Amino acid sequence: MRKIAESTVRRLSLYLRLLEEFEEQGAETVSSEALASRGGTTSAQVRKDLSFFGSFGKRGLGYSVGELVRRLREILGLGRTYRVAMIGAGKIGSALVQYRGFRQRGFEVVSIFDVDPAKIGRSWNGLTVQSVVSLEGELRAHPVEIAVIVTPADAAQALTGRCVALGVKAILNFAPVQLTVPDEVVVKTVNLALELETLSYALTNR
């Protein structure tokens, strides 16, 4: 498959959300212009983004909402369930485990780990927090595709390495460090400090 820019994938995800709204409102078809104006982009951008994956529209008519929703779900790989391990049972991990959008999109948290003896053994949403010492045993018995790293910065790289060695294919990283992984593993880092600093920059330079 051709290489698609990350910005394109992000917009596809946005279109999907907008289309779900159109669907709720009972719309049968939608034009690239309608999607664009709701999504803060241009109609040409919408058409080009979609055209990477095929021609889903009808000239003179627009796109079938239902069909486009199906196609986007398929393109984004949302038809299946992903098994997720949460590495770190702090505040953010806790918020994520309870986040409905997580499960809604097919991401199922099946295990949680921490180093803190005060947290180990506690039950979270029906899952027991386990010691990171058991990481290897547990993930070998119950493999996962995705690990969410929600640990302090200094522990993140070592735990990432252990997860990768256990066959994890993707990392969602909330620790403020650049993780090093083999090429075949996908990493997505969400760095709150960085977001704050871009806000600060924008507030300062105007």
Next chain:
Amino acid sequence: MRKIAESTVRRLSLYLRLLEEFEEQGAETVSSEALASRGGTTSAQVRKDLSFFGSFGKRGLGYSVGELVRRLREILGLGRTYRVAMIGAGKIGSALVQYRGFRQRGFEVVSIFDVDPAKIGRSWNGLTVQSVVSLEGELRAHPVEIAVIVTPADAAQALTGRCVALGVKAILNFAPVQLTVPDEVVVKTVNLALELETLSYALTNR
């Protein structure tokens, strides 16, 4: 000031974090190549990014770590404190209020609001959760520069509008919607569903 790309600002923020590490390790100077290899970019990129703001380096020698840290803090506007209102007292809001990086970077949460009577009146990190009904009175008495929107999607736009009317200059938005604001207001949206979907896409298409 010339318009700087968002991607550039994000890298500056990254360089600052790396430089703080170099500083801890006692390094006096650092080359663009050293910064680049730690940060996953190229030396030319580092030099170009910095050159937008002046010539901070010495040819043959590199950059003074201490000076560059100071200059980057200044460029990013991190010398001052920002007053922040947290709109929504759910799980994510709770995690954010307790996030040390928030205060470390000069972002001080001074009020928290929610609609849920079960939450109103509770104390969080020394702050009392207030009813959103008091938003106007409270923010007029104690103005803030930044509002963090941590509400369900359907409440986000209305609350954003009220904050903007009260003089808020920047919005950090965790609700999965595109917010509409006047041009002079900065919005940064962190959309977890979108991050998950780009992961899902990457896992599917390989």
Next chain:
DNA sequence: GTTTGTGAAACGATTCACAGCT
């Protein structure tokens, strides 16, 4: 000899504009 700062070249993403289909 080393490393910066920066024009010029290469690359990539967005926008334009229109032919072609419904």
Next chain:
DNA sequence: AGCTGTGAATCGTTTCACAAAC
């Protein structure tokens, strides 16, 4: 007549490569 799909043009960002500074 209306709207898509897409090459071509434009715009923005990254990389190259080298002269200038230390």
